[in-house]
Amino acid sequence: MVKFTAEELRGIMDKKNNIRNMSVIAHVDHGKSTLTDSLVAAAGIIAQEVAGDVRMTDTRADEAERGITIKSTGISLFYQMTPESLEMYKGDRDGDEYLINLIDSPGHVDFSSEVTAALRITDGALVVVDCIEGVCVQTETVLRQALGERIRPVLTVNKMDRCFLELQFEGEEAYQTFSRVIENANVIMATYEDVLLGDVQVYPEKGTVAFSAGLHGWAFTLTNFAKMYASKFGVDEVKMMERLWGENFFDPATKKWTTKNTGTATCKRGFVQFCYEPIKQIIATCMNDQKDKLWPMLKKLGVTMKNDEKDLMGKALMKRVMQTWLPASRALLEMMIFHLPSPSKAQRYRVENLYEGPLDDVYANAIRNCDPDGPLMLYVSKMIPASDKGRFFAFGRVFAGRVATGMKVRIMGPNFVPGQKKDLYVKSVQRTVIWMGKKQEDLVLWT
Numbered sequence: 001m002v003k004f005t006a007e008e009l010r011g012i013m014d015k016k017n018n019i020r021n022m023s024v025i026a027h028v029d030h031g032k033s034t035l036t037d038s039l040v041a042a043a044g045i046i047a048q049e050v051a052g053d054v055r056m057t058d059t060r061a062d063e064a065e066r067g068i069t070i071k072s073t074g075i076s077l078f079y080q081m082t083p084e085s086l087e088m089y090k091g092d093r094d095g096d097e098y099l100i101n102l103i104d105s106p107g108h109v110d111f112s113s114e115v116t117a118a119l120r121i122t123d124g125a126l127v128v129v130d131c132i133e134g135v136c137v138q139t140e141t142v143l144r145q146a147l148g149e150r151i152r153p154v155l156t157v158n159k160m161d162r163c164f165l166e167l168q169f170e171g172e173e174a175y176q177t178f179s180r181v182i183e184n185a186n187v188i189m190a191t192y193e194d195v196l197l198g199d200v201q202v203y204p205e206k207g208t209v210a211f212s213a214g215l216h217g218w219a220f221t222l223t224n225f226a227k228m229y230a231s232k233f234g235v236d237e238v239k240m241m242e243r244l245w246g247e248n249f250f251d252p253a254t255k256k257w258t259t260k261n262t263g264t265a266t267c268k269r270g271f272v273q274f275c276y277e278p279i280k281q282i283i284a285t286c287m288n289d290q291k292d293k294l295w296p297m298l299k300k301l302g303v304t305m306k307n308d309e310k311d312l313m314g315k316a317l318m319k320r321v322m323q324t325w326l327p328a329s330r331a332l333l334e335m336m337i338f339h340l341p342s343p344s345k346a347q348r349y350r351v352e353n354l355y356e357g358p359l360d361d362v363y364a365n366a367i368r369n370c371d372p373d374g375p376l377m378l379y380v381s382k383m384i385p386a387s388d389k390g391r392f393f394a395f396g397r398v399f400a401g402r403v404a405t406g407m408k409v410r411i412m413g414p415n416f417v418p419g420q421k422k423d424l425y426v427k428s429v430q431r432t433v434i435w436m437g438k439k440q441e442d443l444v445l446w447t
Contacts, residue, residue: 008078008097009434015094016344016370020336021397023103023118025146026128026158027136035128035158035214036104038328039077074103074395074435079333088223088237089338091345098337101397105142115142117381119149121397123350124340126332127185128214131157131177132167135184143185147192147200150350154209154339155202156332157181161213164283171272171280182209196349204271205245208339210331211275216319219328221335225275228301244270282325286318294321301325344370347399354379354399357418366400376401376409395435405432 012018024036077100086096103118119125125146129135146153157178163169169177186201193200202208204222212219226240233240242248249258251267261267268277285294291310298305303325312320351368352359355377366374380396403409406428413423 009076012097012099017092017342018094019099019343020340021101021122022124022340023105023122024126025105025142027138033104038217076101076434119146119151121379121381123346125151125153127153127155128158129181130159131181132162134181140188143188144192150194150197150353152341154335155185156210156212158212158214160211161216164280171276174276175269175271205242210335212328216322217328218322218326219331220326221331229274283318286321289313371400372402374400376403378403403432405429
């Protein structure tokens with residue numbers, strides 16, 4: 001059941017503080033399309049049960065056949081957030097409704113041009129890294145491209161299910177593995193840092209790193225667990241988050257936090273004790289079909305399962321339990337809304353990347369202020385063939401002004417030289433659509 005209409009999408013386009021334009025970037029096969037499914041499911045476009053298997057953003061037959069993304073695919077998603085999930089948000093916002101314009105890009109080195117096309121029209125990037133393979137060659141390439149375009153990254157350490165089901169990692173070993181992945185990503189981010197962007201490194205204790213299992217549709221940030229434990233320990237959420245990562249150890253026997261492992265059997269790192277082991281316990285209980293143990297555990301966590309879901313067994317049960325307890329969409333959305341910039345913020349520092357003319361003229365100012373009443377500035381990042389021969393959709397982003405069907409626009413091609421008529425065309429816009437994966441939604445301009 002789709003939870004939104006084209007009219008609702010159109011309405012929220014006027015609330016520029018509530019828009020996030022982002023791309024999903026990663027090395028090939030690290031789980032971008034699978035993870036994107038959870039976000040698409042949360043918007044009600046596909047069923048939650050099939051998220052991770054459908055790969056909604058792989059729209060071509062050859063993509064589905066090969067199991068890899070070849071072309072960047074855009075999809076616009078509408079979310080109604082709960083006031084509780086936004087209470088820690090400090091930035092500007094207009095209400096609780098958000099529009100996420102998401103582009104799923106390919107990770108194969110042969111299709112890097114598609115990544116460039118995706119990055120130019122987005123302001124933030126979700127970097128997906130396989131927790132076992134770590135930061136690979138193409139991860140570094142796409143990160144370098146993103147930071148060159150002044151795009152703010154957030155990170156998700158994906159395929160966490162492999163640590164529990166396949167490799168049977170102990171808590172400390174898993175922590176060291178994740179820590180290494182985050183450190184390697186931060187080294188790259190620090191290398192290509194930009195003064196205007198500020199610090200772009202990611203930190204689990206600040207909520208800019210998520211841990212996910214895209215195939216099973218679950219993910220968490222330390223915020224999720226900090227909320228859970230803050231009241232139990234009677235501490236502030238932010239303090240609790242800091243304790244859940246880094247050199248913070250807790251001994252249940254003495255009920256004390258320390259910065260060094262005391263060496264006792266019960267003393268464990270905060271992350272291991274409060275995040276990794278509860279998940280490990282629930283996954284093991286599901287996989288062994290110990291339902292008599294499972295239901296009391298879920299009751300403590302405040303997770304309620306539907307009656308028909310209680311009959312599931314093994315992996316199917318584990319997937320549903322984890323999706324209900326730690327839905328991937330909740331963790332990722334929170335991270336994107338809290339830590340990625342809105343167009344009105346991002347266009348202030350991205351204007352010099354986007355516009356080659358004088359940076360104080362009317363066009364540059366319209367982009368800088370994200371002005372809907374200014375001159376139309378639309379960047380076309382790629383042309384997508386339409387079903388009728390010889391026609392194309394110009395896929396792009398409006399940086400200022402408004403675009404509507406029937407409007408006359410000046411098109412400056414890649415070889416356009418200011419002051420000359422070479423590669424300059426005046427054409428009418430024949431249709432205005434929103435790209436929705438395989439489909440397009442027609443748009444009407446409201447006056």
